[in-house]
Amino acid sequence: MILVLSVATVLWLIGWLMKAPRRARWTMIGLWMAAILLGHVLLPDGHPIRAATGHDVRLWALIIGFGGAIALYRVGLGRLRAQAQQQPSAPVTAKPTFSDTELDRYARHMMLREIGGLGQKKIKNAKVLVIGAGGLGSASLLYLAAAGVGTVGIVDDDVVDNSNLQRQIIHADARIGQPKVQSAAAAMVAINPWVTTRLYNRRLTETEAEDLFAQYDLILDGTDNFATRYMVNQAAVRVRKPLIAAAMTQWEGQISLYDPAHGGPCYQCVFPEAPAPGLVPSCAEAGVLGPLPGVIGSMMAAEAIKQITGAGQGLRGRLMIYDALYADSRILRTKLRDDCPCCSGGRLPS
DSSP: OHHHHHHHHHHHHHHHHTTOOHHHHHHHHHHHHHHHHHHHHHSOTTOHHHHHTOSOHHHHHHHHHHHHHHHHHHHHHHHHHHHHHHSOSSOOOOOOSSOHHHHHHTHHHHTSTTTHHHHHHHHHHOEEEEEOOSHHHHHHHHHHHHHTOSEEEEEOOOBOOGGGGGTOTTSOGGGTTSBHHHHHHHHHHHHOTTOEEEEEOSOOOHHHHHHHHTTOSEEEEOOSOHHHHHHHHHHHHHTTOOEEEEEEEBTEEEEEEEOGGGTOOOHHHHOOSOOOTTTSOOHHHHOBOTHHHHHHHHHHHHHHHHHHHTOSOOOBTEEEEEETTTTEEEEEEOOOOTTOTTTGGGOOOO
């Protein structure tokens, strides 16, 4: 046994002097021990080599087995240490989607089976563009902000005027003369500081509409002239964005969701041509009930939340008309037109 241990020691020293890796040195010793074990198995009892290296093979088997167990333990321990060094010393928790204040604020939404926490997260991640910060935009913008829509873009080139305040409740007397987009953003952030507003203090043009719409998930059109409505519809169709458009006059308002990319008609399918000039007077010419834009604008916000979360049945393929004078509402079915010059009956280019 002394001979075997001496040779093993010499092999280790030779490896150390040659600066061989520890694994190579252990390999040499392992081969030496395997040769001793093999010799005890193959050589007859009483052979000089067996006598010089011990007489019982079971002793060497026990020693080799014990040494192998120690080696396996060290290898396993080394791997565990390496994994521990790769992992952070303290557990890292994911950044919560909502702060405690937001959870309390949106609790009534999250209680709704059709929205819940997942739906509220979709609302927070949504980007909605609202064209017009006037009567319809006032209510829709306020409720989009209050609902927690993460990013809201506002397009309007007008300034707040005293005549607006009868119905445009997002603005205030103290902000008369300010750009409407700035006035609206101030009111929205005052309600919900977690909303991000993007302001476009200019008139929307055909050249920029498509690029702008492509940055958003949903478009809301609250403009008051047919030329802009047709231009907005055309841009929304081209970039395949759903469009919620509404209009009103005197005591009556209407609203629908236009989305030919998903089987619904576009605005021009329902209204192929603009009415003759003077046939449909503007609010400034014919007047409008103060709360009416609030009612229709709130409907726009409600339809937007439904579109974002997938809750309920939206107004795709349906035109809702509300008559405030007689407290009556009705829904008309709408459909794609094969000869529509804008969407060609939903056959959009890929």
